[in-house]
Amino acid sequence: MGKFRGGIHPREHKEATEYKPIEVAPLPQRVSIPLSQHTGAPSKPVVKIGDTVRTGTVIGEPNGTISVPTHSSISGTVSEIKELPHPLTGRFTTTVTIDSDRQDTLDENIRERDVSNITPDEIISAIRNAGIVGLGGAAFPTFFKLSPPKDKPVDTLIINGCECEPYLTADHRLMVERPAEIIEGTTFIARALGVKNVIIAIEDNKPDAIAAMKEAASKTNFTVQSLKTKYPQGAEKQLIKACLGREVPSGGLPADVGCIVQNVGTAVAVHEAVRFNRPLYERVVTVTGPGVAAPKNLLVRIGTPVKELINFCGGYQGKPEKLIMGGPMMGITLASDDVPVLKGTSGILVFNTADLAEEQDCIRCGRCIEACPMGLSPTRLNYHIKAGRLAQAKNEHLLDCIECGCCAFVCPAKIRLVHNFKYGKAELARTKGR
Amino acid sequence: MDNDRATQLVVTSSPHIRSNVTVAKLMWAVIIALLPALGGSIYFFGVKALLLIVISTAAAILFDALGQLMFRRKITIDDGSAAITGLLLAFNLPPNAPWWLPIVGAAFATIVVKQFFGGLGHNFINPALAARAFLVASWPTQMTTTWLAPHTGNVSGLSPQALTLCTDAITSATPLNVLKQGPKLLLPGCDPQLLYQHLQSWDTIKNLFFGNTGGCLGETSALLLLIGGIFLIATRVIDWRIPLSYLLTVAALVLILPGHKTAVLNYTLFHLLAGGLILGAFYMATDYVTSPLTHKGRVIFGIGCGILTVVIRLWGGYPEGVCYSILLMNVATPLIDRLTLPRVFGTRRKK
Secondary structure: OOOOOOOEOOOOOOOOOOOOOOEEOOOOOEEEEEOOOOOOOOOEEOOOOOOEEOEOOEEEEOOOOOOOOEEOOOOEEEEEEEEEEOOOOOOEEEEEEEEEOOOOOEOOOOOOOOOOOOOHHHHHHHHHHOOOEOOOOOOOEHHHHOOOOOOOOOOEEEEEEOOOOOOOOHHHHHHHHOHHHHHHHHHHHHHHHOOOEEEEEEEOOOHHHHHHHHHHHOOOOOEEEEEOOOEOOOOHHHHHHHHHOOOOOOOOOHHHHOEEEEEHHHHHHHHHHHHHOOOOOEEEEEEEOOOEOOOEEEEEEOOOEHHHHHHHOOOEOOOOOEEEEOOOOOOEEOOOOOOEOOOOOOEEEEEOOOOOOOOOOOOOOOHHHHHOOOOOOHHHHHHHHHOOOHHHHHHOOHHHOOOOOHHHHHOOOOOOHHHHHHHHHHHHHHOOOO | OOHHHHOOOOOOOOOOOOOOOOHHHHHHHHHHHHHHHHHHHHHHHOHHHHHHHHHHHHHHHHHHHHHHHHOOOOOOHHHOHHHHHHHHHHHOOOOOOOOHHHHHHHHHHHHHHHHHHOOOOOOOOOHHHHHHHHHHHHOHHHHHOOOOOOOOOOOOOOOHHHHHHOOHHHHHOOHHHHHHHHHHHOOOOOOHHHHHHHHOOHHHHHHHHHOOOOOOOOOOOHHHHHHHHHHHHHOOOOOOHHHHHHHHHHHHHHHHOOOOOOOHHHHHHHHHHOOOHHHHHHHHOOOOOOOOOOHHHHHHHHHHHHHHHHHHHHHOOOOOOHHHHHHHHHHHHHHHHHHOOOOOOOOOOOO
């Protein structure tokens, strides 16, 4: 236990924000909210231009089994509903723009409820109605994870407080500042799943978070487990392996080994949704990187333009070369700072260097194989994909790649391995694995 | 950010941070690790050694560039890999080799072995070793009899008292040659057992360790080679698995197999320190391009090299087997790679 194979130790760079309390970002004048902020079908718009909405009003309703509603994050007027490129995928997505009335009036449905006898079904529907998705970055609808198939009994809930990506400190700050809410949210999730065994897993580079969570968990039977700092400790499969020694089968889900993983930020959102009926319209975002003047942890309304957050953090420092949504290992570069914060946005990073090192030929040093936490052989997969041998790549488990970036990080020849694997996977999907 | 600035943002795939290890840094680390042995060979064999090393290295760099020009590849001689090939080739030459030998060798190594197969990363055998094998086959006299005594000792590494007991023929044979040819080098009536005792005496072993014996330019001083080798392992430039499994296999085999043992420990140490074993185990068997990718594969590779080395030394026609054993294992590398792929997370080990 306590170990998974492979992984890397990149410099953490968390010092810029790890001791900075979460600040409330100023209310945006205007938000644009894509109706696709989660894995699965986008929600369907239920407002029209000119409608008045309050903070937390539903603007899109779920559209399919794996889909959740979307809510307004400010009060004001709907000024635009149109197809805009999604910040992450670039695909055109229905996006609702709302102009603020500066009142921030809450939707009337947001009020405290009696949770003493709440049933698992009530918890799950509250979570779905609040539009909660995994806040760790993957943005998978949370309610769906909490309804595992009956033939896969879940015995353990792991709350993921690892935050193994360098630079990011949003989860860290939540654990230090709002441990009681995380514990309550966790209690709701555990009740919804009907599990007794709850592990709160935190990397040992956050001793203050471990202490705060231990203190808050002292009245519960939850275990706070400190894990060795190593990237990607927070990846679901690696986390389960480290906490329980169980290995999620290739192509399988955590439920296959009786386990569900939820992020600490998600636990806070669950607490808000279940106790106060408050939808997910804001989240904590770390705005940092060498290209930001005053890095901060911010509580941000979903749909706030990235540009405004950077301005609130003192603006750019030097010439920005790369703007990243998420962490430096798995985050996605933005082509413009005029895009909105999403439910899955854990960080905004600004780099002054673009890292465009030229690819060299592979010298077969084997470092990528050593680093791969999934036991893959990146150098071989890369050769297969470049040679068009997609079937061979699939055979050697290309689809098990979690895109953590360990291989590309260590590669001395600077080969764009993750890029090529994403391409290979997309090709496989396009040709249905032929 | 105004619009024209925004359009200058770089969009790439993750990850957005990279380790600072580069191909060139790895190659230069190997060159640095070879410097003590380089200094040693100049100290032991004089200016002649320096000349051969310079010719060999310069020729390798030049021919590598020529090969790249020929195939319209990017010139990448600054990555250090050609310099390593030249340096290692020189280290594999006898100190009195003619000046043109490294030039022919370097051309063969870089153009035929490396660039014909696609350049750095694509050659399937070690260029320097392939060149050495080529030179031994083509110019055996120049490659196997042009030994020089280091100015600190003699070719065989035997103490002067030992030499007076035996014959003059021994003075021009390297330690492994003495072991291989034994009685043939002695005058009739001399006791070969006495010769082996001298060969495996602490005096000789000390000479092998410090480099006061004859041999190829870079292989004489085990100490200087070990300094560089340990540096490479400590800085994680090379994996310890290949040298360790190689050396342990040689040690274990010479220990249990019949041989001219006079004292078991001394005999084992003699085999570890004599010839090119240390040079081969730390600097040539560990060549990334031609050795296996995986940890398990590297151990198998090292064991394979060890077995072949001992077999050639004990029963083969050559006194030394390091070069051929590594070349043979190079050829087995793709197979070893395929058989030792790590177990993919979430799958059962294939039966």
